Amino acid sequence: MPELPEVEALTAFLSERLSGREIARVQPVAISALKTYDPPVTALEGRVVGPVTRHGKFLDIEAGGLHLVLHLARAGWLRWKDHLPDEPPRPSAKNPLALRVRLAGEAGDGFDLTEAGTKKGLAVYVVQDAGQVPGVARLGPDPLDPGFTPADFAALLQGERRRLKGVLRDQSVLAGVGNAYSDEVLHAARMSPYKLASSLTEEETARLYEALVGTLREAVERSRGLAAGELKAEKKLGLRVHGRTGQPCPVCGDTVREVSFADSSLQYCPTCQTGGKPLADRRLSRLLK
Numbered sequence: 080m081p082e083l084p085e086v087e088a089l090t091a092f093l094s095e096r097l098s099g100r101e102i103a104r105v106q107p108v109a110i111s112a113l114k115t116y117d118p119p120v121t122a123l124e125g126r127v128v129g130p131v132t133r134h135g136k137f138l139d140i141e142a143g144g145l146h147l148v149l150h151l152a153r154a155g156w157l158r159w160k161d162h163l164p165d166e167p168p169r170p171s172a173k174n175p176l177a178l179r180v181r182l183a184g185e186a187g188d189g190f191d192l193t194e195a196g197t198k199k200g201l202a203v204y205v206v207q208d209a210g211q212v213p214g215v216a217r218l219g220p221d222p223l224d225p226g227f228t229p230a231d232f233a234a235l236l237q238g239e240r241r242r243l244k245g246v247l248r249d250q251s252v253l254a255g256v257g258n259a260y261s262d263e264v265l266h267a268a269r270m271s272p273y274k275l276a277s278s279l280t281e282e283e284t285a286r287l288y289e290a291l292v293g294t295l296r297e298a299v300e301r302s303r304g305l306a307a308g309e310l311k312a313e314k315k316l317g318l319r320v321h322g323r324t325g326q327p328c329p330v331c332g333d334t335v336r337e338v339s340f341a342d343s344s345l346q347y348c349p350t351c352q353t354g355g356k357p358l359a360d361r362r363l364s365r366l367l368k
């Protein structure tokens with residue numbers, strides 16, 4: 080799933096290609112991805128794209144007073160095409176197309192939104208104001224906002240009774256951090272994903288803030304200037320523990336371990352994060368009771 084750094088890079092990539100261009104056609108293919116109907120997606124046609132921005136993991140393409148807001152979810156992706164085919168789009172197993180946006184002009188350039196797999200989460204909204212999208216309205220502060228201070232972060236954690244892993248990826252607490260970067264941030268901070276947020280000392284809170292902002296900034300820096308098609312591979316290369324179960328930790332050489340958490344799984348390094356002790360799989364132990 081694209082998280083803050085990838086969506087930030089996509090925002091820059093699209094801004095360069097879309098701003099100042101007129102939208103010729105918007106063609107929804109997977110109707111389930113379309114979350115709003117008034118105004119219809121066709122209302123974007125003939126409008127000129129203004130700024131392209133990001134709200135957490137949401138992309139926001141402004142065009143003549145309307146906003147095309149996109150959330151790529153777990154398996155959605157954006158594919159830029161220098162020349163889109165002329166025939167009407169049809170989804171297929173090889174090309175799981177959800178929405179096509181074609182720009183005006185000879186070239187016929189634009190982008191396809193695709194979504195692989197059977198669990199559909201891709202979401203497309205056309206609204207007058209991005210704040211009308213419930214997921215955007217709910218967002219907590221953006222960790223890369225220059226105004227987001229260590230004191231703001233400490234205030235978010237105060238009285239928070241959940242485990243760090245759950246808190247970091249909760250979009251209403253912090254905007255843009257998902258399953259991958261929450262693992263990376265906790266590894267960089269040398270903290271257990273199971274640690275209770277409210278139990279952090281002042282020093283630990285400061286360390287977690289540094290890890291959060293540092294990890295995200297580094298990832299944004301690495302993906303800057305990359306084309307949409309290159310972002311996934313770059314994200315994978317930069318990860319130290321996430322998705323690396325069984326491989327050596329690049330910091331200490333211990334084996335990266337995995338444990339299930341909520342609806343997915345998390346990866347961590349026991350030596351760096353849990354005093355060398357493997358975490359108990361809470362879901363598994365519950366099943367065995």
Ligand SMILES: [Zn+2]
Pocket residue numbers: 328329330331332333348349350351352
């Ligand atoms: Zn380690």
